[in-house]
Amino acid sequence: MTSLAAAHIRIARPTKDMDAAIRFWVQGFGMTLEGRKPSETGTLEELAFIGWPGGNWHLELVLDREITPAPSEEDLLVLYLEGPVEDQLLESIENAGGRRVSARNPYWDEHGVTIADPDGYLVVLSTRSWS
Structure with missing residues (x-):
């Protein structure tokens, strides 16, 4: 198993x-x-x-048809990049419909960038590592 x-x-x-x-x-x-x-x-x-x-x-x-996306400020998908968020990646995400937003928890603004997807769900591109 x-x-x-x-x-x-x-x-x-x-x-x-x-x-x-x-x-x-x-x-x-x-x-x-x-x-x-x-x-x-x-x-x-x-x-x-x-x-x-x-x-x-x-x-x-x-x-x-019966389900409407209902994201909250704490519905986060966090991607740990272990380094800086590249400007080219942010530009690509924004050109594809994402928008930068401030995180509810200031920790994420200190250690990355928060992006809202077209449905309002949040993705954090964290500069931290997962250890």
Whole structure:
């Protein structure tokens, strides 16, 4: 059995605009669209899977008529970059629909940049390392 500490992670998030969400992650962050398909049941309209080849996690984007994205200021996806956030990356993310925002917790402003995605979910590009 795989150790839970080594398990891969899927993060599922609802979106109100699948094309905008895919553009944000693929064009902004350089992730890969691993799959996109219409649903065949219920209110779920479409699914998309986005990640990095060989990565330990990926995103599942969900478009559902009955679910509205409801992010809070503490719904954070933190990416630990172990160094400065490159201007080119920020420009790419902003050109793909992201916008810089101030974090609710000033720790994240001191140690990175917080970006809101097209649905309002927050991604922190942290200059810190994960240890």
